[in-house]
Amino acid sequence: MTTTGEDRATAPTGPWWWTRWRGAALDGGLALVSAVECGLEGVPFAREAGIPTALGVVFGVLAGSVLLVRRRRPVAVVLVVIAVTPAQMGLLMGLVGLYTLAAYEVPRRVVAVLAGMTLLATMIVTFLQVRQDAARADLTVGNWFVPFAAVTTSLGLTAPPVLLGLYVRARRRLMESLRERADSLERELQLLAERAEERAEWARREERTRIAREMHDVVAHRVSLMVVHAAALQAVARKDPEKAVKNAALVGDMGRQALAELREMLGVLRSTEGQVPAPRGERDAGERGDVPLAAVGAAAAAAASRAAGDAAEGPGLSELDELIGQSVAAGTAVELSVEGEARAYAPVVERTAYRVVQEALTNVHKHAAGARTYVRLAHRSSEIAVQVENEPPSGAGAGSAAGLPSGGNGLVGMRERVVALGGVFVSGPTEAGGFRVSAVIPAS
Template identity: 70%
Template sequence: MTTTGAHQDGTGTTARTWLWWGRRRSVALDVGLGLFSALECALEGVGFAEQAAVPVPIGVLFGLVVGSVLVLRRRWPIAVVLVSIAITPAEMGYLMGVVGLYTLAASEVPRRITALLAGMSLTATLIVTFVRVRQDVQSAGFDPEPGAWYVPTMAGFMSVGLTAPPVLFGLYIGARRRLMESLRERADSLEQELSLLADRAEQRAQWARTEERTRIAREMHDVVAHRVSLMVVHSAALQAVALKDPQKAVKNAALVGDMGRQALTELREMLGVLRAGDDEQRRVAPVPLAAVAAAAAAAAEAAAEDGPCIADVEDLVGQSRQAGMVVELAVQGEVRVYAPEVEQTAYRVVQEALTNVHKHAAGSKVMVRLAHRDAEVAMQVENGAPDAAGEAGVARLPSGGNGLVGMRERVLALGGVFVSGPTDSGGFRVSAVLPDRDPSDGQELPASVSL
């Protein structure tokens, strides 16, 4: 028998397609049933030939041909049932009738057609059985004769017994197949959804890792750039006065040491938070991808709680004054405590702005303003035009060009407003407004950053 193609079975493996059969086992089953049906009909064809007064070979040949139709039951179940109904008066094809009704009920044929053909088969079987039972009763010569109820009762039991079980069993098998197919499709759908969820979790984890790397880089920049900038400034001053004023040189050396220790302390605190997050992840095995985002958020929150606050701005200004910068600090409004991330962001904005003044406008005067308002805190750092004489006496500090970008990212992440740019007098101004609330609560953002 030739093959006509390939398909995938329920397990997803590729299987050969044999004509209208899906598997080789189905071919063997249907061919075997067809042979049994042909032999049955051939034997029953002998009696049919005697009753119809035709040669026996013709009756046997007719039975072989009609019985072999059962091979087509999967392809044309309606035709098989119609043939079985047609040969019922000849008292042939009982196996074909039973198997045909089962196949019809289990197939995707509309239920009204199944009910119609089952009713036709029941009627034909009832009529033939009624006639046969009555003939047997008359020829047997029972004494006493059975009642009038005997023949129809026996005919009814036999016809229902030959028709109802295969139809009901076929309906059950068909419903079970459809249920299994539905469950298989649902399982495939769930597998696809799980795959999509896994992809999204991986994307969220990648985003969390990127955000955490960005945050770490920003913290490292803020800590190192400011402290090291002041250390470089004091080192230049120390070199200039080492021989002329030893006492001032000792003072500058002590300031350099203090700033270095402060930078190391902040770095250790930052690395300690990161190590604590790593240790917590190692205690949970296996770690899901979605936990990376939670760990990053926890690390960010812990760093914010342990970081500097607005109250430390005064010390920050004092360090810049010790480095020779002329800095004025003005505070407006009632001082209060804000959320840890707001406190740290405000401190970092002022810190980075002062660092930029050390790098790019040495010797210029600086004005630092803090304004505590009803629902926000505003800060502004403005320096005048660079002093050429001051710049000549201070070592040129390198710049990575990421300071303003980092400040903007910090402020916008909290739902604030950030503005920076040159002033008309030749200086530079950095302004920011941070809301004292959750940026996701839907309130309107501040419209300006004026102080």
């Protein structure tokens, strides 16, 4: 896991308030140099002030040592600088203190006030010192020289460290913002990878559901007709040999059709399995970390789903006559009525309408064998409507399908197919005691 900018800022590894040992060593070195400088400058200060030299040296050493806490108390360091300015000591302490004040998270108003105070104090001290030096040396200078020297000296000692500190503060904030943005992007990439894995899992579930629907449609209808014909064959085997031979031929034809459709579906599954692995370039990129493996998996799953759907287009509306003819041959009276002008639809629309009729007829064979059934197909401007309705089964017909099992997934599969295309699906018993299945499927 990558350490964020906040973690880096709040993870000290140095002593006391220093985040690093390197920073502690730097501040210690600066404080030592400043203490030596101020101690040496304390000698002339003691002479001019009329105090013992040792006291002036101790005062200078203590004042210069304040740089040790410059990161912790930058305001206090600058206040000490202002306080010792009249003693003409603390050049290094002033430069480092103003830089630290501007570079660290001190309010800009405070920085401006303290920098202004330092500038004013330095200007006054320099003005007095230059005038005294000129008087002692009996130098004749213009009236402009002393103020000019005071202003330029004070600006030279104050402005550069403040401007440098402000620049470092702005750069530090920029780096922190870039760090935070990188951390945010990393978190977003992790979320995208998780979502890609979820999408891949969803695509796999959808593919399994689609395959289950296709298998159910192929097997249930064909096998149901085979069972009906086998029952009829058993009933007429001795009484009408010719009809028994005809029924046996129908059972064989339907079995071969079921095997052919199953073989086609298994072929699609094998071709899909061959397409699941990502191309070599994507696999290598995923192993190197350039592309999230989850995203590659999601793309592969989506490609597999599309390939399977495109390869197994399945039957269309042009095969409805053959489908109804098989039910008629099984002894079920089925009437087909078509309204509107027939036209070409998308393969998935035609396949869905065909499967609705097929599954509805399968349910008729299972639960109302021999009942008169009406299949209505309506071609409309922007949709296609399908309705399959059967009358109540007769006593003899109802008993002929007693041996057919029912898993209860037929209506669910039809509803899923139609709703997936944005259509409407309704099913239920009629007032006359039959059953009706209706579906309206958008044409595009």
